[in-house]
Amino acid sequence: MAVTSSMNHFNFPLAPSTEAENSLRAEVREFLQDEIKTGGFTPGADCWMSESCPEFSAKLGARGWLGMVWPKKYGGHERSPLERLVVTEELLAAGAPVAAHWIADRQTGTQILRFGSEQQRQSILPRMAAGTCFAAIGMSEPQAGSDLAAVQTKADKIPTGWRLSGRKIWSTGAHRSDYMIVLARTSPADGRNRQVGLSQFLVPLQAQGVEISGIKDIAGNVHFNETLFDGVELEADALLGLEGNGWAQCMGELVLERSGPERFLSNFVLLDRALISLRGQLDKHGAAILGELITTLNALRLMSRSIARQLENGLSPDTEAALVKLIGNSFEQDVVTRVRQLLSTIPRDQWPDELAPMLDQSIFRLPPGTLRGGTSEILRGMIARQLGMR
Template sequence: MATPRLVPPITADSADLTSLRSEVREFLSHNRTGDAPTSVDSWLTGWDEDFTRRLAERGWLGMTVPVSYGGHGRGHLERFVVTEELLAAGAPVAAHWIADRQIVPSLLKYGTEDQKRHFLPRIAAGQCFFGIGMSEPDSGSDLASVRTSATRVDGGWSVTGTKVWTSGAHRADAFICLARTAPVDPADRHAGLSQFIVDLRADGVEIRPIRSMTGAHHFNEVHLDSVIIPDAMVFGTIGAGWTQVTSELAFERSGPERFLSTFQLLSECTDAMGTGELPADAEVGRYVARVTALHLMSSAVADALTRGEPADTAAAVVKVLGTTTEGDIADFADVSTGDDDPPDHLHALIDAAVAQRPGFTLRGGTNEILRGVIARGLGLR
């Protein structure tokens, strides 16, 4: 039996994609926000709803949404080009990131007609923001162990439980919650799971901030206490939550945010070495090469998604290699400055990257878990 591909075939950018890159770069040159020219982890920490709406006005949100649902009917590769350029520039894209990245394709695949017509035009217009309701306290990356429960009530479901590491929940409008709708079956732990669209301002929802040691607030714990979810907000099919979640994760794990969170730091270090503000270090070339390879791998996954091909294993590969590279870049920059006094903006980037570094390989599924996913995808276990 042939060994499955780790990554789909890689294709070069077309002339149209190259033109689109130039268009995005021109837009960014005129739409910088704040005094600092760059940031790290901008897709998680850079919440700027005004910037999001400016992107929407250019047609760069909801790009893969059909025109009939308020989108632009473009392909995953075009969306990849736009998002890659935004991340490479450290643009503040956190407000719409989750909605545009994975809620859109999930709605298109599993949403009801009413759900599509309600949410998709708002996401494409930069007017509706989502979080992710998967992870739970003490569950780690084992989504099958979720304890949030949904019980049938008249006209809907009553959901009780706690979700954690919910990025942007204190600002988002809703999240898609994974809950157990049937008792655990020891023979099939993935059975009996379902998904629900939860209004984060509904009665019974309590959002508790999780602050980092730096005082920053991006994550939250979301407690659901008998939150009533109407039948119209059941997402997909009751009992099919596991299949739905795993298909969603291909979009979450394979994008350019999995290797570009510290790209701005690498770029600034390279520039500082070129001007003599930092001592030159040939190792920078190795990191440029790693990022280049990850660009090719991630764009190949986007191309596969455009063709409707499964890409779960390839997405896991991109996530493992990408987030490892992000952390290595943070360490490289931190060590490279040594006892030198880098420019203030570079110093700020290094501090931010070191503070964010522990989360790189955890979010989206820990790299240890994903190595098991890759092994299974290759038929090795």
């Protein structure tokens, strides 16, 4: 599937599923059903951000379902990105408590693999793959969200390594994490080119001078934080990759962050549970709404699979990832508003017990979807550039 325009095109080559993937899917599904039956977890919406359970992460690690694509010598399993996609799809569809390890498994581990020292790879990756070592993302700052190149956190060279000073905001899961990859300025911008002079650092969050304060979301829960670095002294190898290459490294990381199924499956568990109540209750109009949701979901799955295949082939499909996130976020909003609309014909006291809290949770968690990982306006700008419109 290739979407073309007069100026440029998006690449979404098809990636058909294999027998090995299908049997892996069945295995993961069976494990998750057993976990639910035996009280291992209660399914929740937006589970990759909000539902954290280190014990559950360790169970996935023991099964070989974390660090799946990393080399065996670093605790990984050398499976394909498409096999990893199968596992993440099933975890999200089940509403499993995956928030603790999500960022480490999705992007931080891969950044360490790409840019970390040998010592960091050997000491950190096996623990991440075991589901016992977690990570957070340190990009945004109070004055640098969409305009990421405006970061003011700085790292100065000192005889023993680096001294880090600054403040990161909205750091998801930092309060339960061991490491954060921090984007910091290591030298002044080159005139108007502010992307020059930025570097990434792998910061142990237990280091002296790191202060993490929770920020409550609209529902009163703490999932993200403000993280202060008050002259934190780091060893020389805390510099991840090359000095001054932080912008390019960050962009590569954002492809991993934007392209996955969590950008359209966060509310799948709600849709799934609502379907049980709606069976036999829908008129033609309701059935058409449901049909539209399901076809959009299938298209998004194909696109996400295609990106996983491209990553496997060493490509960096950043605009395609932006497209998946943009359409995915809008789909997630549709799921909640449409399900709410369809369920309105059934009195609330006739809904199964778990459905009402799930819908309430999903409504509260809708607004962040179009912000986290890059706002819809910024993604539209990237897509317009690819189409040659700006």
